[in-house]
Structure formats: C-alpha cells, structure tokens
Amino acid sequence: MKDNVCDAKRAVGIHHGKIVTMKQVHGDRILEVRGKDIKEAGEGDAMVTEERGVFLSVLTADCVPILFSVAGRELAAVAHAGWRGTLAGIGPKMVRYLKERHGVEPASVEAALGPAVGSCCYEIGADVSHPLVERWGKMAEHSLRAAGGKQFLDLKGLNSLLLQDAGIPPVQICDLGPCTSCASDDFFSYRRDKRETGRQLSFMGWQ
Secondary structure, eight states: OHHHHHHHHHHTTOOSOEEEEEEOOSSOOEEEOOSSOOSEEEEOSEEEEOOTTEEEEEEESSSEEEEEEETTSOOEEEEEEOHHHHHHTHHHHHHHHHHHHHOOOGGGEEEEEOSBOOTTTOEEOHHHHHHHHHHHTHHHHHTEEEETTEEEEOHHHHHHHHHHHTTOOGGGEEEOSOBTTTOTTTOOOTTTTTTOOOOEEEEEEOO
C-alpha cells in the first residue's frame, strides 16, 4: 500500500506534501484537517482542508469517491459515498458544511465523482432501495432500474442528483471513470471480486 501511494504521488507530480487518510465507516461525519503533520484524520467519511501541501484521500472499491474544489480558493474536500453514506446524504451535507464553515456558496463548488460500480452491475434489494426512496424520493426513483426481475442502482447518478439539489450547477459536476466492476483490468471491485480485493486511492489537494 505504501509503495502504491508513493507511485501515485510521483505519477501526478506531487513532490512535496502528505496524503491524509481517514477511518471510513460508511457514515456522514466530516473531518476538518488542520496542520501538516496529520496522517490519519480519524473516524469519518469526508474531509476538508485549506492547508497547502495536504492531500485528502478516499479509499474505494465500488463506492463513489467525491472530490470537491472551489473556484478561487485553495480549498480541498473529499467524501466517501457508498449506499449508506448516500442514504445519510454525505454529498449534500458537505455542500452545506462548506457554506456554513467556510463561507462557500454552492454555485462556486465543483465536484468530481470518481470510478465506482455502475447501474449495470450494482444489483440491490429492497433493504437498500426502500430506505433510499423513503429518504430521497424522486431522485432515488430516477436512479433505480429494473431488469430481469432484479433492481439496480445508479449510485453515481443519485449522488450527482443530490449534489445538484444542494445547489451545485450540473455543469460543475464531472463523472470520472467507468464502472469498477466492469473494468477488471484497471480497477478493484468489492462486488466483482467477492470481498477479497484492493482499493482505489483518490486524493485532492493543493501543491
């Protein structure tokens, strides 16, 4: 893992700076990262920093990594959105947090949704679909599809709708990467590999 992180830093040209992790628990807690000596921010599923040289990271194997930036600000934020985090509203909660704690208007936020499992492969049961529809209504319904007597969820699509509903303009939400389950040569997938798998590292910060 350490070697992979070093390789990733070199690949994107990070020569100075530290990658900060968090103990992801599929919740909606947002951690504020201050200072350059932090390696792990604690237990949570989202982080924010305005420290130059601090790179916030998310580990995923099917969940959606969401990376946030703000026009004209050296601010970085990340979120880990599995179905539980999506149900809890981790994406829109981050948008509200940025406004309340950092004075950032939603219209100035840009969000990138990284590689995650697609609706082609993400079969779910009523234990997932019912709570999502109860909480998010039409947005959740729009993100579900039925095929062959089964239900499938567009997890990235739902998170995009939630971010738009929170005030981020659609043109400032970018979908990066294919379905992790389909792209077996390039991405790890918890669902495809039956639990035993690695993790993608997505990170965001200012050099």
